[in-house]
């Protein structure tokens with residue numbers, strides 16, 4: 469689609485109220501993105517704060533000069549520009565992933581420093597087709613297909629606080645280069661983009677053959693995106709219908725969850741809950757999750773009460789305990805983080821985000837532990853007290869560093885003396901990157917565990933959750 473003209477209508481669907489960061493590498497796509505946004509804002513909302521940001525990864529000799537070229541273009545067009553340098557140590561393996569991680573962190577830092585909650589990138593239809601074909605080649609199995617093949621989402625929430633939108637996902641690179649030629653603006657070529665030793669350039673070359681592969685890949689992505697969103701809505705409905713949180717760190721699933729009749733959605737919901745409870749950034753393996761789910765179903769011939777034979781299993785650092793009172797999920801006690809100084813804005817055990825306020829050095833954070841959990845009063849509400857205590861034992865507690873660890877501050881959220889401190893639950897599999905496809909289950913799990921509400925999506929008329 470749109471071989472020669474970019475689709476500009478997408479810009480009018482974006483909410484620019486709080487400004488935008490344009491992520492500009494100096495390559496053709498993001499340079500064209502910058503010109504198109506500037507043009508759109510000049511016409512529709514000239515007072516909007518626009519900041520172009522270039523990340524100098526400091527990996528290639530020419531990278532600083534490329535960043536300077538973007539700076540000159542921005543100066544000539546009256547666009548604020550900032551260069552952020554990735555100065556940290558570079559890993560010897562997994563460099564592309566580390567560079568991507570650093571890039572988004574630095575882009576988010578630049579946005580936050582200006583009070584901007586939106587980052588725009590120049591990913592194109594060509595990038596999308598390449599991504600989908602690469603995932604297709606790696607596909608684990610038919611049931612994984614629905615997720616990965618959706619490709620890149622039109623918007624992704626980063627760190628549960630800043631939206632990354634990709635308005636050019638429906639636009640071909642050729643159309644963007646045409647925009648630049650007409651404006652007489654040049655761009656930098658990344659030499660790794662053509663190196664066929666890498667998988668992506670190989671696929672790019674195959675797509676360039678013009679045999680319809682590009683269109684097929686886009687159609688595949690569009691179908692998979694719809695399927696993924698629908699599956700997410702069904703999983704969210706199951707979580708709303710069958711999951712509750714009887715105590716901090718403890719999720720109960722009503723046994724009806726396993727017999728509701730939508731196994732695909734139930735396994736997806738289970739995977740999200742397992743990763744969340746265990747504090748793991750990735751969903752557990754599909755096949756192992758299916759096997760666990762199968763064990764949660766009563767046998768058709770069973771005349772005994774449900775779960776007359778209770779069982780316990782562990783997956784994704786989560787203990788699943790199925791018994792007559794329900795199916796209970798809690799963090800396993802193995803490999804909990806030892807007591808350590810609490811770090812402001814850090815994730816603890818993948819499950820909690822720590823906010824320390826005015827006294828950043830004053831606290832230790834540690835799991836409550838079994839001995840202290842055993843002394844806690846447990847309300848009698850039908851939940852087995854042993855399970856509540858087991859869950860509480862793995863919950864974090866802040867201690868004043870100077871105090872004897874017998875006098876904890878308790879649940880810090882409840883302490884009026886420390887209004888700016890919090891140890892907030894996070895939805896682990898979506899805490900760093902939440903693709904807009906998965907908003908429904910992410911919002912539902914957030915409500916279940918008491919995580920902060922999702923911010924409104926950057927596309928007007930859409931609300932998260």
Ligand SMILES: Nc1ncnc2c1ncn2[C@@H]1O[C@H](COP(=O)(O)OP(=O)(O)OP(=O)(O)O)[C@@H](O)[C@H]1O
Pocket residue numbers: 490491492493494495496497498499521522523524525571588589590591595658661
């Ligand atoms: N060094 C960088 N600085 C700022 N943004 C970047 C940088 N590298 C990538 N991006 C953003 O991520 C998007 C996709 O990255 P990718 O690596 O595919 O692009 P590229 O080939 O480097 O450049 P382009 O997309 O501009 O042709 C870019 O369009 C851009 O918005």
